[in-house]
Amino acid sequence: MIEATCHCGSVRLTVPEAPVQVTECNCSICRRLGARWAYYSPSNVRMPVAGSTQPYVWGDRMLAFHRCRSCGVTTHWQSLDGAQDRMAVNARLFEDLNWDAIKVRHFDGADTWSYLD
Numbered sequence: 001m002i003e004a005t006c007h008c009g010s011v012r013l014t015v016p017e018a019p020v021q022v023t024e025c026n027c028s029i030c031r032r033l034g035a036r037w038a039y040y041s042p043s044n045v046r047m048p049v050a051g052s053t054q055p056y057v058w059g060d061r062m063l064a065f066h067r068c069r070s071c072g073v074t075t076h077w078q079s080l081d082g083a084q085d086r087m088a089v090n091a092r093l094f095e096d097l098n099w100d101a102i103k104v105r106h107f108d109g110a111d112t113w114s115y116l117d
């Protein structure tokens with residue numbers, strides 16, 4: 001088990017294991033957030049206390065990007081269509097990750113919607 005926490009500690013997500021790879025995306029929101037996304041099944045994630053995050057939804061309304069209501073740190077995104085058994089936690093919020101051992105993949109969400117590596 002490993003925990004992701006926002007800066008003030010109001011938002012905590014617990015996942016079964018540290019990521020072995022993360023995704024950096026260049027789409028309009030991800031490039032602004034600077035997040036490194038680690039993907040998990042929502043059923044394996046202990047979610048934050050209800051109301052501790054504020055969702056941001058736009059465009060085709062497929063995803064909700066959550067940030068801490070207090071410190072503003074982006075913590076995770078969730079699918080809103082219910083069909084996708086995947087969510088993403090901002091891996092920058094895990095303590096003491098060995099980034100040298102984690103593969104960082106680059107996703108071209110801005111254009112081709114495919115991985116660049």
Ligand SMILES: [Zn+2]
Nearest residue numbers: 006008068071
């Ligand atoms: Zn916070």
